[in-house]
Amino acid sequence: xxxxxxxxxxxxxxxxxxxxxxxxxxxxxxxxxxxxxxxxxxxxxxxxxxxxxxxxxxxxxxxxxxxxxxxxxxxxxxxxxxxxxxxxxxxxxxxxxxxxxxxxxxxxxxxxxxxxxxxxxxxxxxxxxxxxxxxxxxxxxxxxxxxxxxxxxxxxxxxxxxxxxxxxxxxxxxxxxxxxxxxxxxxxxxxxxxxxxxxxxxxxxxxxxxxxxxxxxxxxxxxxxxxxxxxxxxxxxxxxxxxxxxxxxxxxxxxxxxxxxxxxxxxxxxxxxxxxxxxxxxxxxxxxxxxxxxxxxxxxxxxxxxxxxxxxxxxxxxxxxxxxxxxxxxxxxxxxxxxxxxxxxxxxxxxxxxxxxxxxxxxxxxxxxxxxxxxxxxxxxxxxxxxxxxxxxxxxxxxxxxxxxxxxxxxxxxxxxxxxxxxxxxxxxxxxxxxxxxxxxxxxxxxxxxxxxxxxxxxxxx
Numbered sequence: 146x147x148x149x150x151x152x153x154x155x156x157x158x159x160x161x162x163x164x165x166x167x168x169x170x171x172x173x174x175x176x177x178x179x180x181x182x183x184x185x186x187x188x189x190x191x192x193x194x195x196x197x198x199x200x201x202x203x204x205x206x207x208x209x210x211x212x213x214x215x216x217x218x219x220x221x222x223x224x225x226x227x228x229x230x231x232x233x234x235x236x237x238x239x240x241x242x243x244x245x246x247x248x249x250x251x252x253x254x255x256x257x258x259x260x261x262x263x264x265x266x267x268x269x270x271x272x273x274x275x276x277x278x279x280x281x282x283x284x285x286x287x288x289x290x291x292x293x294x295x296x297x298x299x300x301x302x303x304x305x306x307x308x309x310x311x312x313x314x315x316x317x318x319x320x321x322x323x324x325x326x327x328x329x330x331x332x333x334x335x336x337x338x339x340x341x342x343x344x345x346x347x348x349x350x351x352x353x354x355x356x357x358x359x360x361x362x363x364x365x366x367x368x369x370x371x372x373x374x375x376x377x378x379x380x381x382x383x384x385x386x387x388x389x390x391x392x393x394x395x396x397x398x399x400x401x402x403x404x405x406x407x408x409x410x411x412x413x414x415x416x417x418x419x420x421x422x423x424x425x426x427x428x429x430x431x432x433x434x435x436x437x438x439x440x441x442x443x444x445x446x447x448x449x450x451x452x453x454x455x456x457x458x459x460x461x462x463x464x465x466x467x468x469x470x471x472x473x474x475x476x477x478x479x480x481x482x483x484x485x486x487x488x489x490x491x492x493x494x495x496x497x498x499x500x501x502x503x504x505x506x507x508x509x510x511x512x513x514x515x516x517x518x519x520x521x522x523x524x525x526x527x528x529x530x531x532x533x534x535x536x537x538x539x540x541x542x543x544x545x546x547x548x549x550x551x552x553x554x555x556x557x558x559x560x561x562x563x564x565x566x567x568x569x570x571x572x573x574x575x576x577x578x579x580x581x582x583x584x585x586x587x588x589x590x591x592x593x594x595x596x597x598x599x600x601x602x603x604x605x606x607x
Contacts, residue, residue: 149233150244156213156222163217168210175382177330181208183317184215189287191256194274197291199319200458200485201400202379205291208319209260212289216258224257230266241273242280249282256285265292266407293404294456320458321376321486323528324604328367330381335360335367344532344606350598354589357602365587368601372520375486389491391504398492404457410450414441418450420497422460422482423490427519429465429479429541451482461485461523461530463548466538469576472551474538481539483523490520518561521600522547525559525584528607544572554578557603561586565597 155162163169172178181204187195199205206229213225226248228235235241245259264270274290277283322330329336338360342353357364374380374389383393405415417439425434435447454460463481464474484490491507511517526548529537533550540546540556548557556576565585573581574594584600591597 147247150228150248153227153229153232154225156217156225158222160217160222163210163214166210168207169214172207172211175378177378177382179204179322179326179330179378181211181319183208183319184212187212189216189258191285191287192283193287195287195289195317197289197317197319198458199291199293200321201293201404202377202397203319203321203458204378205293205319206262209262209289209291213258213260220258221255223252224255225260226257227260227262229262230270231263235267235270238267238269238271238273238276241267241270242276245273245277245282246280249277249286254285257287259283259286259288261288261290263292264290265294293458294408320531322378322381323376323531323607324368324371324524324601325607327371327376327381328364328605332360332363332367335363339605342606350596350602350606354598354602357605361599364601364605365599368604372487372517372524375488377486377488380488388504389488391501393488394492394495394504394507396492397488398496401457401459401489401493402496405453408453408457410453414439414446414450416497417441418447419454419493422451423494423497426483426490427481427522429481429539429545431479451480458485459489461526463526463530463537463539466540466549466551469540469549470551470554472536478541481526483526485527487520487524490523514562518559521561521584522559525557525600525604528604529557532607540576546573546576549576555580555582557582557584559584559600560597561600564588565590567592567595567597570595570597 151157155165197205197208209227213227216225228244248259249257261274267273274283274288325339329340338357370384374384377397379396380389380393383390402412402415406412418435418441421435421439432444432448432451435441436444439447441447441450451460451462455462461483463483464476465478467473467475484493491511494510495501495503495507511520526537529548529550536551538549538551540549546556547559549555550557554577556573558570558573558581560583563586565583565588567590570581570583573583577594579594581595582603583595583597584603585597587599588597589599
């Protein structure tokens with residue numbers, strides 16, 4: 146284990162070796178670099194515990210390594226400790242305690258910075274850190290933990306500050322780039338026009354639309370690319386002539402399958418459930434539907450798998466409101482499920498259908514206008530879920546509304562097609578306090594409370 150620790154902390158021998166780190170080198174060579182805003186906001190104080198959650202391949206390790214590089218500019222190298230739990234094969238909490246004790250014994254009472262990457266690889270990971278806290282080892286330490294299982298991270302992090310009052314748990318989230326962030330990265334000249342625009346002033350969207358209209362074609366084409374790549378930086382940087390290399394799809398499906406197996410789930414059940422979701426994407430369903438149409442025998446098992454997939458940042462579940470405008474989910478009603486990023490949908494589609502991760506097969510299937518509309522609906526849902534995590538539902542009685550933001554009472558309907566007719570949408574007016582947003586492919590039109598607006602403009606505000 147000592148060899149692994151030394152290997153993962155090469156800057157102890159030579160501060161400049163951080164520049165040879167494969168993660169840093171990959172970041173430096175990337176065509177598009179996203180400078181994580183967290184880096185400047187993180188307070189580097191002893192007895193702070195930061196928890197960084199997010200899906201695999203989203204950039205958590207890159208953020209950590211950039212933060213380490215920053216710390217090394219003003220500190221002696223030995224006070225920075227990094228450990229990747231998966232690479233090190235940490236399988237017991239006791240190993241965590243032993244490693245931390247050995248490190249603290251080595252540096253003595255110096256203020257130090259401990260980075261523990263992918264802690265959710267280890268079952269009951271927080272026990273090891275809690276033991277170190279109780280033993281008094283971390284009184285001079287800033288501890289930074291990352292992981293890919295939101296529920297596991299939450300349960301683990303709640304134990305840490307409760308056993309040591311001075312430790313402040315800071316819950317950070319790193320997600321694939323939103324369309325707004327994507328635009329800032331690829332088209333900074335457009336972002337300069339929208340950077341001060343927020344969801345709060347979206348009601349003035351008609352005037353804003355006029356201001357952005359000269360950039361309309363750039364923004365529209367950017368969104369068409371976003372539908373293909375989603376917001377993961379490795380995917381964005383891999384695109385060549387609008388084509389994603391086949392290995393990217395396998396990279397993401399392998400990461401997902403690894404997490405599924407790690408939490409004790411059966412791969413065959415997972416495959417059947419994901420295949421079912423792809424077939425009903427965007428439509429309400431009951432967990433019993435899954436047990437009837439697959440070999441997953443119990444609806445409770447189906448629910449457990451889907452909820453676990455949400456905790457792994459792969460899926461978003463949307464519940465129907467109990468009654469219109471109320472911030473209460475109807476758990477007995479059908480659920481709508483979308484993939485949290487298009488690359489998950491494409492990768493798992495290949496995996497489920499046995500296509501061998503073939504770009505052309507994926508593209509031809511999802512080129513269908515109806516399927517593309519559902520993908521866009523999922524992108525909208527993901528953006529809304531991040532902005533309003535506890536206040537976004539769907540509604541259905543005689544008619545269905547794709548999304549409703551409770552509190553503000555804003556209904557949102559996605560109509561990603563070449564021509565949107567307002568005549569079939571007037572029923573939506575009765576559901577709006579101020580505006581109904583109908584998100585179109587290209588159309589812009591306003592009538593009373595109904596505003597038809599291109600989806601890419603709407604997403605720039607989220």
